[in-house]
Amino acid sequence: xxxxxxxxxxxxxxxxxxxxxxxxxxxxxxxxxxxxxxxxxxxxxxxxxxxxxxxxxxxxxxxxxxxxxxxxxxxxxxxxxxxxxxxxxxxxxxxxxxxxxxxxxxxxxxxxxxxxxxxxxxxxxxxxxxxxxxxxxxxxxxxxxxxxxxxxxxxxxxxxxxxxxxxxxxxxxxxxxxxxxxxxxxxxxxxxxxxxxxxxxxxxxxxxxxxxxxxxxxxxxxxxxxxxxxxxxxxxxxxxxxxxxxxxxxxxxxxxxxxxxxxxxxxxxxxxxxxxxxxxxxxxxxxxxxxxxxxxxxxxxxxxxxxxxxxxxxxxxxxxxxxxxxxxxxxxxxxxxxxxxxxxxxxxxxxxxxxxxxxxxxxxxxxxxxxxxxxxxxxxxxxxxxxxxxxxxxxxxxxxxxxxxxxxxxxxxxxxxxxxxxxxxxxxxxxxxxxxxxxxxxxxxxxxxxxxxxxxxxxxxxxxxxxxxxxxxxxxxxxxxxxxxxxxxxxxxxxxxxxxxxxxxxxxxxxxxxxxxxxxxxxxxxxxxxxxxxxxxxxxxxxxxxxxxxxxxxxxxxxxxxxxxxxxxxxxxxxxxxxxxxxxxxxxxxxxxxxxxxxxxxxxxxxxxxxxxx
Numbered sequence: 001x002x003x004x005x006x007x008x009x010x011x012x013x014x015x016x017x018x019x020x021x022x023x024x025x026x027x028x029x030x031x032x033x034x035x036x037x038x039x040x041x042x043x044x045x046x047x048x049x050x051x052x053x054x055x056x057x058x059x060x061x062x063x064x065x066x067x068x069x070x071x072x073x074x075x076x077x078x079x080x081x082x083x084x085x086x087x088x089x090x091x092x093x094x095x096x097x098x099x100x101x102x103x104x105x106x107x108x109x110x111x112x113x114x115x116x117x118x119x120x121x122x123x124x125x126x127x128x129x130x131x132x133x134x135x136x137x138x139x140x141x142x143x144x145x146x147x148x149x150x151x152x153x154x155x156x157x158x159x160x161x162x163x164x165x166x167x168x169x170x171x172x173x174x175x176x177x178x179x180x181x182x183x184x185x186x187x188x189x190x191x192x193x194x195x196x197x198x199x200x201x202x203x204x205x206x207x208x209x210x211x212x213x214x215x216x217x218x219x220x221x222x223x224x225x226x227x228x229x230x231x232x233x234x235x236x237x238x239x240x241x242x243x244x245x246x247x248x249x250x251x252x253x254x255x256x257x258x259x260x261x262x263x264x265x266x267x268x269x270x271x272x273x274x275x276x277x278x279x280x281x282x283x284x285x286x287x288x289x290x291x292x293x294x295x296x297x298x299x300x301x302x303x304x305x306x307x308x309x310x311x312x313x314x315x316x317x318x319x320x321x322x323x324x325x326x327x328x329x330x331x332x333x334x335x336x337x338x339x340x341x342x343x344x345x346x347x348x349x350x351x352x353x354x355x356x357x358x359x360x361x362x363x364x365x366x367x368x369x370x371x372x373x374x375x376x377x378x379x380x381x382x383x384x385x386x387x388x389x390x391x392x393x394x395x396x397x398x399x400x401x402x403x404x405x406x407x408x409x410x411x412x413x414x415x416x417x418x419x420x421x422x423x424x425x426x427x428x429x430x431x432x433x434x435x436x437x438x439x440x441x442x443x444x445x446x447x448x449x450x451x452x453x454x455x456x457x458x459x460x461x462x463x464x465x466x467x468x469x470x471x472x473x474x475x476x477x478x479x480x481x482x483x484x485x486x487x488x489x490x491x492x493x494x495x496x497x498x499x500x501x502x503x504x505x506x507x508x509x510x511x512x513x514x515x516x517x518x519x520x521x522x523x524x525x526x527x528x529x530x531x532x533x534x535x536x537x538x539x540x541x542x543x544x545x546x547x548x549x550x551x552x553x554x555x556x557x558x559x560x561x562x563x564x565x566x567x568x569x570x571x572x573x574x575x576x577x578x579x580x581x582x583x584x585x586x587x588x589x590x591x592x593x594x595x596x597x598x599x600x601x602x603x604x605x606x607x608x609x610x611x612x613x614x
Contacts, residue, residue: 022210025172029214032162032176033183033221036155040187040222043132043151043227046387050140051308054085058353060142063304065326082304083297089141090289093134094345098286101130106342107145107349108153110133110442112181112203118448121160121173134347139291142296144306144337148188149349155184156203159218175211182215190232192216192223194405201398202439218574243414248376249421255365256390256422257381260429262361263394266335266354267438271445273339285345292344299337305330306337309352314388314598317363318381324364331360350438354395355388363386365573385410386419390426396440399427408571459546460581464539467582468563468572474499477506481527485514497536497562497570498529504568537561541571545582548574 026329048058056072060082063069068079077084097104103111104127115123116206135150163173178199186195202205204215243249281288300306305313313330316322322330338353366383369376385406393402402423407416420611430437434443474497475484488496494511513532537555539548541563552561552574563572 009604015147025168025175025214026217028162028166028176029169029179029217030221032155032159032180033218035162035332036158036180036183036218037153037187037222038229039128039132039154039158040151040184041226043136043147044188044230046132046136047139047147047308049269050136052140054089054141055082055307059312060307061305061310063307065305065322068301068304079301082300082307083294086142086293086296086300087138087290088293089143090291090293090346091287091346092141093137093347094289096130097134097345097347098284101127103127103151104131104134104347105345106347106442107149107351107438108347109149109181109202109349109351112153112156112177112438113404113439114443115156115160116174116177116203116205120170121175121177123157123160123177125161125164128154128161129155131347135349137349138341138346139308141293142300142307143346143348144296144300144308144310144334144340144353145341145346145348145350146309146347146352146355148185148351150347151184151188152181152198152203152349155180155182155222156301159183166270174204175214176218178211179215179218181613182219182311186219186333187222187226189405189409190227191405191408192219194401194408195219195222197401197404198398201401202396204502205208243378243418245376245511248378249418250374251365252383252386252418252422253425255362255387255430258365259358259361259390259422260394260426261433262357262429263354263391263438264430264433266338266357266391267395267434267436267441269335269570270339270342270438271352271441273336273343277345278520289345292340296337296340296344299333299340303330303333303337306333310334310356311352314356314359317359320363320367320380320383322363324367327360327367329365331364334360350395351392354392358388358391359384360387361391363613366493382415382418385412385415386422389419390422393423394426396429397427397430397437399423423595459544459549462545462582463541464543464545464548464563465541465572466575467545467578468541468574469578471562471570471573472496474570475509475529475606476500477528477530477533479529481517481529481531484509484529485511485518488514495536495560497573498533499570503570505536505538505562505564505570507533507564510534537574538564538568539563545579549576549579552576552579 051060052058052479056070060069068082070078071081074081101124108131112123115121131150131153135145135147139145139147156177157180159176159178160173163176168176181203182195182199184195186192186196196212196215199215199219200212204211208602277288277292279538283291283377317327334353334356341348342350363380363384365387366377366380369383370380389402389406393399403416403420406419407413463567472491472493473487475487477498477500484496488509488511498506498509500506509529509532517527517532535555537551537560539551539561548561555561560573560575562570565571
C-alpha cells in the first residue's frame, strides 16, 4: 500500500511538471495568441456593425466639417438623432456592466495592471465577453473612446482564463495575462512588436527573457491570425518627408514639451470629469451611462467628428485636411468627449484618444510653424505622427512602446530621430508634472501602488495554509503549570498553544511569563496554565502571507502565531522563520500557492526543512 501511494504521488508530480513546464507555457501562449487574434477581429466587426446600427454608416466621424447627416431609419429626426444615440447605447450596456462585470467599466488597462501586480494574474473569464459587448456598444453609439484598451483587457482576460484552466502557477499566469494583452494590440494595430513592448513595459513591467519569449509567441500568433482573416492592411498612410535642416529638430523638441503638458492635462481633466460625475450623479449606477449620454449627444451634435474612435479625422489631420483653428477645436473637443464618456460610466480605451489628441496637436504645431518658417517644416503630417507618439508617451509614460509603435505603424525610418526626441522630452515633461500616468492614477486614487518589492507578490499570492507548520502539542488551561513548563522545555520551545475542552484556541503559555509566576508565587503547586494565559497571534488558514505577517508583527515578543479554522480550532503554526522561508524559496514547478488557495487544492511551496522550533 505505501508503495502504491508513493507511485501515485510520483505520477501526480510528473503531471504537475508537464502541465506547468516551459513546453506547456509555450503551447498556452500560442493558444492565447490565436484565440485573442480571432476575438480582436470579432471585436472590430462588433464595433463596425454597432456603428452601422446606431448611425446608418460605418463611421460617422468621417462626416465633413459643417455637415450633419441624419439616420435613414429615423429621417424625421434629421441630425438630432445623434443626441439620442449615446443615451440609447448607455441604456443597453449600462445594466450589463453593472450586473455582470463592473470591472469592464472604464478603459480596462488599469484593471489588467492591478490583476498582474496584486491578484496573481487572476481575471474573471466573464470580463472578456462583457468588455467586448459593452465597449462595442459604447463606441458604436458614439462613445469617444478607443478600441485598443478594451482589446487589451479582453486578451488579458482570455490569457488569465486559459492559465487558470490549466492551473498554471502565479508567475506563468501573469505572463499569460501579458501575452493576451500583447496579442490584442498586435491583432488590432497589425503591430506585433509594439504589442510585445506594450505588454512588457506597461502590464507585466518585466523584461526577463522567459517573459519576453512567451509574449512574443502570443503576439506573433495573434498578428498572423488577424492578417489571415482581414489582410495585411496598414493603419496609417504617412506622406513621405525628410528633415533637411537641423533646426527642424528644435521644432520637434518644442512639440515634445507641449505634448508632455497636453498629455498630463488630458489625464487631469479625465479624472476631474470622473469626480464631477461621481459628485453629481445620485441615481442607480446602471442608468448613469444613459442619462449622461444625452450630454455626450449634444457635444456630438456640435462636433460629429468626435464620434467613436475617430480614425478618419486622425488621418485627415496628417494629410492637411483641417486648418489650425479646427485642429485646436478638435483637440479640446476630444479631451472633453473622452472624459465625459468615461465619466458617465462608458467602456473604452484612452489609447486611441491620446493618439487623436497628439495628431491634432502635432498637425497644428506643424502648420503654424510652416506659416512662420516654411523651410523648416517639410510636412505638417510628419508633425502629426510625432505628436501622436509624444502625447501617448506623455499620458502613459511608455517611451519605448511609443517610438516602436509609431515606427511600426508608419514604416518610415525617417520619422525615428524626431520621434525619439519628442517622445523623450514628452516623457520627461510628464514626469516633472505628475507622478502618475493615465493608467496608474486610477489605481493610486484607490490607494493601490504598483511599484512594489518583489517580495510583495509572494506575500499576496501565498496563503497561510500553504506554508504553515504543524502546531505544537497544546496544553489545557487547567493543566498544572509546573508540568506544562516541563513539557514546554522538553520541546525546545518558548511558547505552547492553550486549547479548551471544546477544542477552541484560548491563548498561549509563554516561557517568560511562566518563569515569573513560578518565581514569585508561593503556592506553585496550585498554579495552573490559566494563571499565566496570554493572548496569541491568530490568523486564518485562508489568509494571505501578508496578513499572517501583520498578525505576527502585532505580537513582537511571541515565538509564533496560531493558525485557526473558521471555528477557531487550532490547525497549524506560523512563525517568522516560515515566512522568511517562503520569501527566500525559488519559484518551482507545480501549482502556485495563490492558485491553490483560490481553488481549494493543496500546494506546498519549496521551503527549507522545518526545524524543531518551527
